[in-house]
Amino acid sequence: xxxxxxxxxxxxxxxxxxxxxxxxxxxxxxxxxxxxxxxxxxxxxxxxxxxxxxxxxxxxxxxxxxxxxxxxxxxxxxxxxxxxxxxxxxxxxxxxxxxxxxxxxxxxxxxxxxxxxxxxxxxxxxxxxxxxxxxxxxxxxxxxxxxxxxxxxxxxxxxxxxxxxxxxxxxxxxxxxxxxxxxxxxxxxxxxxxxxxxxxxxxxxxxxxxxxxxxxxxxxx
Numbered sequence: 001x002x003x004x005x006x007x008x009x010x011x012x013x014x015x016x017x018x019x020x021x022x023x024x025x026x027x028x029x030x031x032x033x034x035x036x037x038x039x040x041x042x043x044x045x046x047x048x049x050x051x052x053x054x055x056x057x058x059x060x061x062x063x064x065x066x067x068x069x070x071x072x073x074x075x076x077x078x079x080x081x082x083x084x085x086x087x088x089x090x091x092x093x094x095x096x097x098x099x100x101x102x103x104x105x106x107x108x109x110x111x112x113x114x115x116x117x118x119x120x121x122x123x124x125x126x127x128x129x130x131x132x133x134x135x136x137x138x139x140x141x142x143x144x145x146x147x148x149x150x151x152x153x154x155x156x157x158x159x160x161x162x163x164x165x166x167x168x169x170x171x172x173x174x175x176x177x178x179x180x181x182x183x184x185x186x187x188x189x190x191x192x193x194x195x196x197x198x199x200x201x202x203x204x205x206x207x208x209x210x211x212x213x214x215x216x217x218x219x220x221x
Contacts, residue, residue, distance in 0.1 A: 002072065004045035006036045007060050008080035012051025016204045023206075032207040036078075038214035045076060056086045057159045064166055073174040078217065081163060081181035084156045178220045185216075 006012045014034040016023040033041075040047035050063055060079065071077060129138050163179050170177045205213060 001046045002074035003048045004036075004040045004043060004076045004078070005048045005067065005071070006051055006078045006080075007063055008051045008078075009055045009060075009082045010051065010053035011082075011204065012036065012049065012078075012080050013053050014049075014051070014205075014210075015053055017207065017210065027207060033210065035205065035210040035214040035217065038211065039078070039217060042214070042218065043076060051080075055082060057082050057084070057162075061162050061166070068166075068169055068173075071170065071173055071175045075175055076221065077170060077175055077177035079163065079166070079177070079179040081159065081179065083182075084159055176221060178217060180217075180220075 014036060015021065017028075017032070017034050018024055019028075036047055036049050036051075050067075052059065055063075060082065064077075064079065126138055126142070129141075133141075167177065167179055
């Protein structure tokens with residue numbers, strides 16, 4: 001059976017609408033479906049959902065390249081590009097606690113990642129990390145955040161070029177695909193009506209929103 005592959009972060013993993021999630025437990029009646037389920041069934045394809053909460057774009061790229069030879073012309077591939085300012089860090093700093101600078105999850109197979117510093121709080125982070133990292137490691141993280149990650153050109157262009165390369169590879173294999181990011185969603189007036197209203201999992205979708213979102217994606221395939 002041909003497959004419909006989905007790559008992305010928690011948005012693709014359907015956080016909130018998975019068995020065991022709080023929203024799922026409160027609202028699921030047995031008939032609700034996620035946008036990935038709706039699309040797969042609509043095309044009569046087997047759903048292969050490879051979304052992982054917290055994944056960075058580097059995780060997605062590695063994932064897709066590992067599957068590139070498995071895709072056939074009868075398959076479909078959907079990729080949701082994640083936040084451009086989410087970056088992996090080395091496992092050597094997994095002992096850093098969750099905070100504004102670093103977003104760390106030490107459970108299961110979830111990745112370790114961090115966001116750029118949003119404000120000038122270098123001294124705060126030096127003090128906060130001083131018992132966990134060496135001065136060289138601290139300054140490296142602060143400098144990388146301050147002078148590189150906050151540069152839009154670095155943050156976006158490399159990632160977009162990498163996904164464009166993926167798209168070219170899929171086109172060469174005649175694989176129907178759609179790659180999008182959050183900026184694409186802003187072009188759709190309908191999206192403004194369904195985003196940011198999920199009170200249990202902020203930024204993720206309710207069952208009704210899954211149906212609307214599936215229709216948006218379907219119209220692009």
